[in-house]
Amino acid sequence: MKHVSILALRDATMSCIDSSYQIFNRVNTFLNYQGRPSFYKVEIVGISDVETLDSGLYRINVTNTIDKIAKTDMVVIPLLCGDFSQAMEKNKGYADWMLKQHQQGAEIVSLCVGSFFLAFTGLLDNRRCAIHWAAKNDFTLMFPRVQAIDDTIITDENGVYTCGGGYSYLNLLLYIIEKHLGRELSVLASKMFEIDIERKSQQPFIIFVGQKRHGDADVLKAQEYIENHSGDQLSVDHLCKTLHLGRRNFERRFKKGTGNSVMEYLQRVRVEFAKKQLESSRKTIQEIIYDVGYNDINAFRKVFKKHTNISPLEYRRKYT
Missing domain, CATH: 1.10.10.60 (Homeodomain-like)
Structure with missing residues (x-):
């Protein structure tokens, strides 16, 4: 069984935390219908027992806290909202724990602009990162050592996964399921949740806004x-x-x-x-x-x- 830790980051969006929780657990249900054991043990984890999300709009009772988790197999970083610099400061207490988990072999899955926090930890240095086209300019200025990409939806950098686009994280979750359990189960999840599994590119959605904060x-x-x-x-x-x-x-x-x-x-x-x-x-x-x-x-x-x-x-x- 693979242990999944979905981070209840402060100022994260509730929708992606709940969607990730529901999809991984529903995959277990699909497996059980086929007479197979559950594959994922999914927890929503925080620094404290209750965390505040989405700029104070929601409060969530987490299922575990990071001080009690010595080892996890996969860390899911949710979307962040509001000011990214402030969000990174509010969540820096997760950084050392996440780095330790990665050193122990945990996969890191970043959903859309959750990559700002992932880049803050240094784990994206000299790696490719799929970033929402509207956030690329700000991301590049903040993290010049990361290769930001806005024409694709998913990047896979040796167990560090990113995605660009607000709801493209659903495609990333299908991609993860396929890597863990095979194409057949990923297609089944795609059909049950009605997610377009073939969506690979951000290009049809991009509104080009030139980088103008260069000072020249x-x-x-x-x-x-x-x-x-x-x-x-x-x-x-x-x-x-x-x-x-x-x-x-x-x-x-x-x-x-x-x-x-x-x-x-x-x-x-x-x-x-x-x-x-x-x-x-x-x-x-x-x-x-x-x-x-x-x-x-x-x-x-x-x-x-x-x-x-x-x-x-x-x-x-x-x-x-």
Whole structure:
């Protein structure tokens, strides 16, 4: 039997704690129906007997406290809400215990922005971490030694698991179940809880917001110019001439500040503009493509699919 410790972190969301508890216990029920023994022993654990969640909205009676658990097999870190810096400070009492459990071989499962606390412990240093696209900029600034990824839902780094997206933790739980008990049981859980097991990417959901907290005034001017002229025939030379900057130095500074090359940034701004048009306007797809500065329809379709993982037509059907 695998012992699972779901942390009742202060300022965590109640929904993901309860969902994790229910899903792992229901898997035991599925196994029992098949005449097999339960696989998970699930506990909600805290520092004290009663913990406050979701910025004081809930109080929960935990099933155990960390001082009484010498060894666990899996630690589940729930989503955090509110100010991440404050949440990490409130929960630092869990850090040493969690590090000890990891050293003893425990798997660490971080649900969405619970990864802020996981990164705070140092366990994500030099590892990949799936982070919600809206939190990536803040996460990267706080934890530069972590490779933040916003285009995939799940990362698996030798027993340290992360996921990006508020409810994508359900897909991570299915992934964990599959690793422990096989594909058949994971598919059964997917069907019983009606979770789309094939959801792998955050890309269709991303709203591109450029990183602007880099402190480089020239780069910020370039970003604003691109965003205000996304339908123009822009080039790097045109930007440099307009802003009176040397190309080589400008490109280096732009990449350092935003995480994108100039042309990548322009592509993402154009794709974001096209997405809004596809959602709300009556224009044809061809008209929208011309509006964002492309004359080659097929070239833009390739760029659009690169950043959203679906075609413009599929996007319109999904979000119109």
